[in-house]
Amino acid sequence: MISSIVFILILAAGVWFFSKSVSKIIRNIKLGRDVNRSDQPLLRWKTMAMVALGQSKMITRPVAGFFHIVIYVGFIIINIEVLEIVVDGILGTHRIFAPFLGSFYDFLIGSFEFLAFAVLFGCVIFLIRRNIIRIKRFTSPELKGWPISDANIILISEIILMTLFLLMNASDQVLQANGVEHYVKAGAYPVSSLIVPLLSNLGTEQLILLERSAWWIHIIGILLFLNYVPYSKHFHIFLAFPNTYYSNLEPKGQFTNLPSVTREVKMMLDPSISAPEEAGQEPVRFGAKDVRDLTWKNLMDAYSCTECGRCTSVCPANITGKALSPRKIMMDTRDRLEIVGKNIDKHGKDHDDGSSLLYGHIKEEELWACTTCNACVEACPVNIDPLSIIIDLRRFMVMEESKSPTELNGMFTRIENNGAPWQFSPTDRLKWTEQE
Amino acid sequence: MSTDTSIKIPTMAELAARGESPEILFWVGCAGSFDSRAQKITLAIAKILTKAGISFAVLGTEESCTGDPAKRAGNEFLFQMQALTNIEVLNGYGVKKIVTGCPHCFNIIKNEYPGLGGTYDVIHHSQLIQELLDAGKLKVEGGAFTGKKVTFHDPCYLGRANGVYEAPRKVIEKLDVAMSEMKRSRANGLCCGAGGAQMFKEPEKGSKDINIERTEEALQTQPEIVAVGCPFCMTMMTDGIKNFEKEESVKVMDIAELIASAGEL
Numbered sequence: 261m262i263s264s265i266v267f268i269l270i271l272a273a274g275v276w277f278f279s280k281s282v283s284k285i286i287r288n289i290k291l292g293r294d295v296n297r298s299d300q301p302l303l304r305w306k307t308m309a310m311v312a313l314g315q316s317k318m319i320t321r322p323v324a325g326f327f328h329i330v331i332y333v334g335f336i337i338i339n340i341e342v343l344e345i346v347v348d349g350i351l352g353t354h355r356i357f358a359p360f361l362g363s364f365y366d367f368l369i370g371s372f373e374f375l376a377f378a379v380l381f382g383c384v385i386f387l388i389r390r391n392i393i394r395i396k397r398f399t400s401p402e403l404k405g406w407p408i409s410d411a412n413i414i415l416i417s418e419i420i421l422m423t424l425f426l427l428m429n430a431s432d433q434v435l436q437a438n439g440v441e442h443y444v445k446a447g448a449y450p451v452s453s454l455i456v457p458l459l460s461n462l463g464t465e466q467l468i469l470l471e472r473s474a475w476w477i478h479i480i481g482i483l484l485f486l487n488y489v490p491y492s493k494h495f496h497i498f499l500a501f502p503n504t505y506y507s508n509l510e511p512k513g514q515f516t517n518l519p520s521v522t523r524e525v526k527m528m529l530d531p532s533i534s535a536p537e538e539a540g541q542e543p544v545r546f547g548a549k550d551v552r553d554l555t556w557k558n559l560m561d562a563y564s565c566t567e568c569g570r571c572t573s574v575c576p577a578n579i580t581g582k583a584l585s586p587r588k589i590m591m592d593t594r595d596r597l598e599i600v601g602k603n604i605d606k607h608g609k610d611h612d613d614g615s616s617l618l619y620g621h622i623k624e625e626e627l628w629a630c631t632t633c634n635a636c637v638e639a640c641p642v643n644i645d646p647l648s649i650i651i652d653l654r655r656f657m658v659m660e661e662s663k664s665p666t667e668l669n670g671m672f673t674r675i676e677n678n679g680a681p682w683q684f685s686p687t688d689r690l691k692w693t694e695q696e
Numbered sequence: 697m698s699t700d701t702s703i704k705i706p707t708m709a710e711l712a713a714r715g716e717s718p719e720i721l722f723w724v725g726c727a728g729s730f731d732s733r734a735q736k737i738t739l740a741i742a743k744i745l746t747k748a749g750i751s752f753a754v755l756g757t758e759e760s761c762t763g764d765p766a767k768r769a770g771n772e773f774l775f776q777m778q779a780l781t782n783i784e785v786l787n788g789y790g791v792k793k794i795v796t797g798c799p800h801c802f803n804i805i806k807n808e809y810p811g812l813g814g815t816y817d818v819i820h821h822s823q824l825i826q827e828l829l830d831a832g833k834l835k836v837e838g839g840a841f842t843g844k845k846v847t848f849h850d851p852c853y854l855g856r857a858n859g860v861y862e863a864p865r866k867v868i869e870k871l872d873v874a875m876s877e878m879k880r881s882r883a884n885g886l887c888c889g890a891g892g893a894q895m896f897k898e899p900e901k902g903s904k905d906i907n908i909e910r911t912e913e914a915l916q917t918q919p920e921i922v923a924v925g926c927p928f929c930m931t932m933m934t935d936g937i938k939n940f941e942k943e944e945s946v947k948v949m950d951i952a953e954l955i956a957s958a959g960e961l
């Protein structure tokens with residue numbers, strides 16, 4: 261009885277804190293500008309099913325893709341077992357599903373054990389890739405410090421949780437075999453039975469203590485992990501789904517046309533069109549200086565980023581030693597958005613801390629290195645679009661601050677004056693016919 | 697068909713004056729009009745169109761920059777000025793179909809002009825050439841190219857940007873060459889380094905130029921010809937090959953040039 265109450269309190273606290281963090285993230289994402297991503301629902305569902313559920317873009321890198329799928333499948337399926345643990349915790353029962361499922365229960369528990377072991381193995385491989393083999397995309401400068409620890413914390417947490425799960429099952433099966441009261445005979449234990457010999461010296465009391473401790477630490481661990489996730493790159497386990505649903509479905513080469521610019525250009529080209537009466541409306545900023553100038557999808561992208569670095573590893577600018585890294589663009593956007601969110605919590609909605617995403621986090625040199633080649637967009641396993649952020653920041657620099665490399669200013673002037681980015685007269689446009 | 701030293705390309709204005717309108721507008725683009733190397737590609741495309749009996753015309757002096765370098769550099773104003781002006785001209789002539797040799801022009805007219813009132817059926821020259829070959833309107837044999845080692849460099853704005861990977865390869869394969877792919881190709885293709893207005897500025901500080909990285913990769917396939925489908929890639933790859941002093945043994949050629957030369961046009 262007491263344990264049930266304690267359990268319910270812990271569970272409620274875990275879920276409450278988690279939902280608070282999530283609602284903050286949702287609020288932060290909604291700080292972005294509007295963009296319509298609700299057309300073609302069928303295609304959107306399909307994209308989500310393929311890319312998020314089916315992990316279609318993960319497998320382009322076979323080793324990482326394979327182990328990621330193992331961990332992902334294991335993680336999802338083992339949640340059925342967590343459901344039982346929660347029900348047991350609330351009702352004070354033990355293995356409540358067993359009587360209802362009969363021999364299917366044995367099959368389930370047996371499969372969970374194999375999956376738990378596979379997840380554990382996968383996490384060890386990932387730790388080795390990150391810390392011993394030190395694969396290049398996991399050792400880049402933008403990962404120094406917290407991001408590297410974050411990745412390791414996630415992997416180690418999962419290893420601990422899986423170990424606890426197996427330990428819990430190992431002691432449980434000995435207790436079952438010994439006919440100890442409360443421990444109903446149920447389940448199959450193909451993996452944890454291998455640990456059983458290690459427990460041979462323990463008496464019933466100690467076994468119960470071990471089983472209960474593993475059970476409690478396991479479920480508390482899960483709740484702690486759940487509350488860690490919103491602060492981590494691991495939040496992609498939730499956001500991958502909506503983020504792929506709201507993917508950009510247009511051709512990758514198609515950049516947005518700014519409607520605010522269209523209005524002004526039309527007025528310039530045809531003076532008879534007068535400025536629309538938009539009394540009281542703030543003038544729109546051209547391009548983006550800070551996170552609130554980006555779209556909500558850009559901001560959702562930032563929270564969905566797993567920091568895997570696939571984008572950066574295919575970026576021609578990054579490969580050739582330029583300061584640009586599309587992963588850093590996404591990480592900076594998230595970091596800045598978190599700061600803006602905290603400012604809102606502390607100082608209210610319109611607080612200006614004097615910093616901004618552009619300049620404060622992302623430098624001009626990074627932005628001017630981009631070739632707009634779309635390799636990053638293509639590579640991202642959760643359909644993140646770093647390029648659209650880069651372009652919006654460039655737009656701000658060029659249109660609001662006239663800050664562009666001098667060579668580009670020259671190019672602009674030539675297009676304006678003679679309709680070509682080079683210094684040639686428009687009257688020479690047919691010169692090529694005289695070639696040969 | 698005998699070729700004169702200079703060919704007569706009709707302009708839209710001339711045709712309109714006669715009350716005619718062509719099947720297709722050939723959008724030449726700034727590089728195709730002014731860059732001396734790219735002019736040769738333009739000529740090859742024009743010869744192919746002529747040979748296949750396509751009725752086409754160019755805008756000539758009425759053509760102006762699509763606004764691509766401005767837009768990718770963030771100058772949306774300049775882009776839209778160019779776009780709206782061009783759309784007025786195109787719509788004025790009632791243009792329906794456009795072919796272009798430049799993937800940047802292709803992408804921007806196909807994807808970004810419709811939102812500003814200019815909707816056309818736009819294709820890249822590799823797609824048109826493939827159609828013509830498939831329909832038997834154009835016939836080529838490998839000839840001098842048979843068995844030659846060729847690798848193809850995917851233009852970003854044709855490939856990833858618009859998903860066109862096969863048309864240029866199908867065209868090259870018609871020449872019975874020994875095609876070999878670079879390590880990074882199709883959706884994984886590496887940029888030549890010119891896109892996003894980089895063509896018009898010095899690269900940012902780094903350890904290497906992008907076109908050198910790409911040329912190294914192309915050279916690993918031991919090619920005799922590096923085939924391209926974009927005038928900017930042409931510049932970058934040609935410079936890259938020169939950098940390795942390989943211009944004697946490795947030629948950089950546009951798909952249109954391959955076909956025109958195989959067909960002895």
Ligand code: SF4
Binds near residue numbers: 585631633
């Ligand atoms: S689009 Fe820009 S950031 Fe993305 S891979 Fe290409 S050069 Fe890098």
Ligand code: SF4
Binds near residue numbers: 571
């Ligand atoms: S943007 Fe995508 S590819 Fe790049 S690090 Fe984030 S999740 Fe990975």
